[in-house]
Amino acid sequence: MMEPYHNNSFPNSKSFLKAGLVFLMSALFFGLVAALQYVLPGIGKEVFSFEKLRPLHVSSAVFWILMTAMGTVLTFLQEIKPFPNTTHRLVKIQFYLFEISFVSILVSYCFGVFGGREYWEFHPIFSIPIVIGWGIFLVNFLTNNKTLKNQPVYVWMWTTGVVFFLFTYIESNLWLIPGIGNRLIQDMTIQWKSYGSMVGAWNMLIYGSSIYLMDKIAGNQKYSQSNMAFGLYFLGLFNLMFNWGHHIYTLPTASYTHIIAYGVSMTELFILGRIIYLWRKSLTFDRKHKHIQAYWFLYAADIWVFINLGLAIAMSIPALNLYMHGTHIIVAHTMGTTIGINTMLLLSFAYDVLGKKQAEIKISTNFKTAFLVTNISLSLFFISLIIAGVLKSYWQFNNPDSSYTLMLNTLRPYFYVFFVSGLSLVFGFMLLIIPLFKSK
């Protein structure tokens, strides 16, 4: 039996969450400024053009995800079993390594220093502290979890996430070896192999934590020890390892990577089917827990999982992927998942760890308003990108030789919706984030 729901505080892991929230604010700010280029092309380009804004935005978002995921796992680990003193010291070193390298990366972008790889657009030198920092995280994790025997599913998931992130992150740097970097097709194959699995790895950290939190709210470990939980975990692991080929269906690489990805991705239909089957159970707002703010975010994430998983499965069918690849449908999907699923879940952890103790919580109208504003804006944001993507896709198939700029101009109305809903999304998020800084 677990203890009934409670909040706990561990100062060293709290710093990860607070730093994470600052990166989230940075992501929101730069996202808006970057989106301005879509509505007012070329504005302020001499000072900050898109090749700086995009990495400032995307890296801040990735740093928000990584910082908060690490902080959450470290906190929950300590709730399960206290850390020895040496680990506390190592956690501090881990924190400073990441904090300093992430901030330096953002500064380096402002000066126009790039490594120019998609998503990880910083100079490869920064990979050294990142790999060392993650190595320390691995040591800290293993010190507290020496075996998988009899462990609930979330410990398996965390273990997978910690190990696979390190592996795939190193893999994403293999292009530095000339024999690989000089062959575009091999380079891009390995690049997207690593990215696909890397996202799977951080999702293992995040989903694992959400299962832990659900257990904590429910006050028992019924789910996390169940065969269904393990079945789904292994399905997730299988997909993490082998489904990444769906990012590169049009890349002329070994064709078996495409076939394997197609086949493996379709196994996700099982998860989708299960959600529909359990519709009422998994997607019903459980009134029992309505006083727990963290629960609201878990609930929102459930709905976004459903929408994005549906889209992801469609995208994994090569013949459909052809229509979506390289369009804003992909941007809708990427932001739909990183905001709708990852950010919602990470906020639920942030509320759990940084929020007030349960006894003091009253769900305020402010919280409800902010929560609704965020989710409604996100829906509009998502839909506007999908429409822009569909229209771009139409252009790709029918007028590919006409001017790109003219095509983007015709999409302008949808970009206005994208920008305005982005603005209210930022507003909603700020209302949710600011109270967290007031807590001790």
Added chain:
Amino acid sequence: MSTYPWKLSVFLSLIVLFLLYSAVLYCREYKEVLPADVLAQDGKMIWQQKNCVSCHQLYGLGGHLGPDLTNVYGKKGEPYIKAFLQSGTTVMPNYHLTENEMQALISFLKYTSSTGISDPNSFTKHNDGTISQ
């Protein structure tokens, strides 16, 4: 009965399969294309250092503010590319590139164009959902 041995064996088998798959992909001969020549390699480095991929795509992967450039060399040729590199556009910065840098970038785009065709129109769709070129 403990399910641990069962879980552990599934886990380890997946890991072994994953490592094998990775090793095959690292070591496989990518016969589809020759490696880039020295000038194109320099071009690739400049492409990365200037972060062209934040706006442009190769094989549909990258940012979305500018067009896919995989086959721009094959379709539009060197003078056209050079014009863009020399002055930029409303959105694209003028990088004030030297003649050598421009030649290297053009050589890189010539190389990317030789590796395949990224246009989705060039694929045939099959009833089982697969595609071929």
